[in-house]
Amino acid sequence: MIIVLKPHTSKEDKDKILDKIHSLGLKTMVSEGVERSIIGVIGEEDIVRMQPLEAYHGVESVIPVLAPYKLVSREFKPTNSIIKIKDQEIGSEKISIMAGPCAIENYDSLRAIAKVVKQKGATILRGGAFKPRTSPYSFQGLGEEGLKIMKQVCDEFGLLSITEIMDPRDMHLMHKYVDIIQIGARNMQNFNLLKEVGKSKIPVLLKRGMMSTINEFLMSAEYILSEGNFNVILCERGIRTFETYTRNTLDINAVPVIKKLSHLPIIVDPSHATGKWELVIPASLASIAAGADGLIIEVHTNPEIAASDGSQTLNPENFEKLVKAVRAIANVVGRKL
Numbered sequence: 001m002i003i004v005l006k007p008h009t010s011k012e013d014k015d016k017i018l019d020k021i022h023s024l025g026l027k028t029m030v031s032e033g034v035e036r037s038i039i040g041v042i043g044e045e046d047i048v049r050m051q052p053l054e055a056y057h058g059v060e061s062v063i064p065v066l067a068p069y070k071l072v073s074r075e076f077k078p079t080n081s082i083i084k085i086k087d088q089e090i091g092s093e094k095i096s097i098m099a100g101p102c103a104i105e106n107y108d109s110l111r112a113i114a115k116v117v118k119q120k121g122a123t124i125l126r127g128g129a130f131k132p133r134t135s136p137y138s139f140q141g142l143g144e145e146g147l148k149i150m151k152q153v154c155d156e157f158g159l160l161s162i163t164e165i166m167d168p169r170d171m172h173l174m175h176k177y178v179d180i181i182q183i184g185a186r187n188m189q190n191f192n193l194l195k196e197v198g199k200s201k202i203p204v205l206l207k208r209g210m211m212s213t214i215n216e217f218l219m220s221a222e223y224i225l226s227e228g229n230f231n232v233i234l235c236e237r238g239i240r241t242f243e244t245y246t247r248n249t250l251d252i253n254a255v256p257v258i259k260k261l262s263h264l265p266i267i268v269d270p271s272h273a274t275g276k277w278e279l280v281i282p283a284s285l286a287s288i289a290a291g292a293d294g295l296i297i298e299v300h301t302n303p304e305i306a307a308s309d310g311s312q313t314l315n316p317e318n319f320e321k322l323v324k325a326v327r328a329i330a331n332v333v334g335r336k337l
């Protein structure tokens with residue numbers, strides 16, 4: 001349920017309403033708009049429905065949110081959320097490009113990749129230090145050593161960093177070394193992990209589970225927001241279908257659907273969505289045309305020797321082509337790069 005306040009409601013009136021809701025044992029989240037505030041009520045709505053909240057001074061309307069997610073919904077926050085990270089914004093007019101290897105391999109290789117992706121237009125460096133591999137015998141990532149390399153390289157090139165967290169016990173490492181944490185497809189419904197990242201304010205990129213509906217995806221985002229962290233960026237990375245030609249099927253519909261249902265930014269990962277480097281450029285163009293706020297792309301100076309996901313990884317030349325083509329599409333849809 002959301003409570004829309006009249007424009008310029010006094011703090012005193014707002015506090016009275018909040019106190020009333022809290023006295024019923026429910027939590028609130030307030031979205032402060034330019035004109036008016038909206039109070040999101042979290043918990044058993046039936047308790048609130050019995051109260052004559054419209055009678056309170058300052059209340060314009062009380063609207064039940066039919067969707068099971070509340071804080072994530074556009075009803076709660078009609079304007080697009082812009083996630084501010086240092087000097088960058090995700091979800092604004094500007095398209096964000098995150099690029100880098102699937103896994104951090106060593107200092108020299110990450111530095112070489114960072115240099116090239118920065119030069120060609122990326123502003124955020126991706127790279128996994130904790131890798132969720134299907135086989136326990138595959139390279140699992142460098143762990144903390146990888147995060148140290150990531151920080152050193154990002155500091156040198158003025159890039160933000162993004163890396164995956166798999167275990168809530170690693171949160172302190174994330175705070176120490178990285179700017180954005182990624183929750184991977186396999187952990188989209190790891191509710192303890194979602195709650196833990198929700199307790200901090202660190203920006204989170206939440207990837208859609210490979211077998212999750214849009215509704216389930218938004219419910220997972222709700223877990224993070226309901227703990228108080230509104231710095232959430234969604235990521236469509238392809239879902240499993242009967243098609244086997246590609247690694248996953250990019251659900252392009254998810255982009256405009258999520259834009260309609262939620263205020264959170266949504267980006268696309270065409271690398272995991274397709275699994276094939278030749279498809280990464282067309283999938284990226286379709287994503288930006290559909291309204292995505294950014295892209296996360298696997299890039300390596302030498303994809304043939306990448307420790308993981310080489311077959312879906314772009315070399316620098318193709319990454320440059322991608323950025324140029326994305327810039328052209330961005331202009332068409334009224335965005336910038």
Ligand code: PEP
Nearest residue numbers: 102184185186207237272
């Ligand atoms: C990745 O970004 O390298 C990754 C493992 O992605 P996903 O969780 O989408 O499979």
Ligand code: MN
Nearest residue numbers: 102298308309
């Ligand atoms: Mn990968």
